[in-house]
Amino acid sequence: MKIACVDSQKIALSTEELSWQDWGDCHIAFQLSSGETHIFNETTVNVLRCLGKSAASMAELLNSTGESLGVDPGEISPDDLEFVVIRLNELGLIEFV
Amino acid sequence: MLVSDLGQQEFLNRLVGIGLYVRFGPFNIRIRSDIPAYASVAHSLYRFYPLVPPDSLVDFHVEIARRKGMRRWVRPQVVFFVDGRRAFAPYAIEHSFPALEWGINWCIATRAHYLLMLHSAVVERNGNAILFPAWPGHGKSTLCTALVFSGWRLLSDEFGLVRPEDGMLLPIPRLIPLKNESIDVIRNFRPEAVIGPSFLKTRKGTVAHVIPPEDSILRSQETAKPRWLIFPRWVAGAPLSLEPIPKSQAFLMVATNAFNYEVLDQTAFRLVTDMVKACDCHSLVYSDLSEAIAAIDALTRPTDG
Numbered sequence: 001m002k003i004a005c006v007d008s009q010k011i012a013l014s015t016e017e018l019s020w021q022d023w024g025d026c027h028i029a030f031q032l033s034s035g036e037t038h039i040f041n042e043t044t045v046n047v048l049r050c051l052g053k054s055a056a057s058m059a060e061l062l063n064s065t066g067e068s069l070g071v072d073p074g075e076i077s078p079d080d081l082e083f084v085v086i087r088l089n090e091l092g093l094i095e096f097v
Numbered sequence: 098m099l100v101s102d103l104g105q106q107e108f109l110n111r112l113v114g115i116g117l118y119v120r121f122g123p124f125n126i127r128i129r130s131d132i133p134a135y136a137s138v139a140h141s142l143y144r145f146y147p148l149v150p151p152d153s154l155v156d157f158h159v160e161i162a163r164r165k166g167m168r169r170w171v172r173p174q175v176v177f178f179v180d181g182r183r184a185f186a187p188y189a190i191e192h193s194f195p196a197l198e199w200g201i202n203w204c205i206a207t208r209a210h211y212l213l214m215l216h217s218a219v220v221e222r223n224g225n226a227i228l229f230p231a232w233p234g235h236g237k238s239t240l241c242t243a244l245v246f247s248g249w250r251l252l253s254d255e256f257g258l259v260r261p262e263d264g265m266l267l268p269i270p271r272l273i274p275l276k277n278e279s280i281d282v283i284r285n286f287r288p289e290a291v292i293g294p295s296f297l298k299t300r301k302g303t304v305a306h307v308i309p310p311e312d313s314i315l316r317s318q319e320t321a322k323p324r325w326l327i328f329p330r331w332v333a334g335a336p337l338s339l340e341p342i343p344k345s346q347a348f349l350m351v352a353t354n355a356f357n358y359e360v361l362d363q364t365a366f367r368l369v370t371d372m373v374k375a376c377d378c379h380s381l382v383y384s385d386l387s388e389a390i391a392a393i394d395a396l397t398r399p400t401d402g
Contacts, residue, residue, distance in 0.1 A: 019363060019366055019367070021348070021366075021370050023343065023344050023345035023348065024343070024344070024345070025343055025345050026345045028345065028348060028349075028370075030362075030363055030366035032362075032363060035359055035362045035363075037352060037358075037366060039345075039349070
């Protein structure tokens with residue numbers, strides 16, 4: 001599934017509260033509103049961290065993720081990043097503004 | 098006062114009358130029954146458990162009673178009641194004892210939500226506890242039984258009861274139900290273990306109950322600190338393997354096998370996180386109990402300094 005607004009709109013962190021635990025190999029977060037526990041990889045955590053600073057476009061997220069992972073943004077698949085964004089939106093953790 | 102202080106007739110009178118008020122770990126339970134065969138087994142197997150006064154606050158009122166009508170005479174059946182309400186389909190009268198034991202476990206698992214409840218065996222030595230979270234069939238009860246007859250104290254073969262206030266483990270040293278081949282495995286491994294009658298063709302196969310060491314029952318108010326998480330799996334003929342696992346994996350395995358992780362929300366997340374941080378986490382594959390116990394003893398032996 002592709003969301004048309006992903007490319008054209010800014011993305012912001014929602015007001016959802018998360019409790020975090022970093023286990024080294026992955027990050028586990030508890031979402032207070034849903035009572036769900038989520039397992040996130042480094043890329044997803046970076047997206048949430050980036051959005052925690054300010055709303056960002058997909059292109060900005062791509063750059064930020066590349067910097068964070070120490071790779072050229074061109075090496076990151078936009079489809080993979082979009083999948084992350086769509087999933088975070090489904091969970092109510094981000095919103096399109 | 099212990100169950101063994103009651104004569105058999107007085108024990109039976111209480112079961113059919115005011116009820117037997119008995120304490121299993123943190124729970125006071127009132128048991129009633131009109132089935133002499135149940136009473137005979139319970140009087141023997143509950144011998145070390147403490148009685149509580151009849152005016153005590155009771156957590157669960159449970160009863161195993163004969164079914165009325167034709168079933169009273171033709172292939173008689175029994176029904177389990179909790180707080181006066183019938184639960185579960187009827188059982189054959191021969192299975193009254195395991196049916197009541199399962200019923201009590203069900204009451205705890207579905208109602209004691211002021212505690213985090215892990216599906217886990219727990220044993221303790223020197224104040225430090227090992228938790229063995231496992232799915233049914235992974236050899237948790239067999240290993241736990243072997244350990245408690247090898248110098249470890251039983252907290253539970255079924256419930257890791259975690260107190261939210263401080264993360265300490267509460268003992269609930271109930272009878273240990275062994276199934277099928279495990280019964281003879283323990284009979285051969287520790288002939289001194291007292292094992293009750295075998296109940297054949299129950300819903301879980303053949304079941305027999307082990308009386309925990311008396312010391313474990315007497316110390317059922319002594320909490321323990323979680324120190325090791327070991328995820329056991331019995332595999333026929335497998336060589337022993339006791340390997341560290343990542344804490345993230347341990348977290349997920351503990352959280353997903355808790356009885357009430359979702360009910361306790363963020364409290365459960367915090368308790369499981371704290372427990373996993375405080376514990377060394379290992380997976381155990383075993384086929385030989387002596388080897389497994391030796392490896393566990395070596396792993397948990399206090400180091401100098």
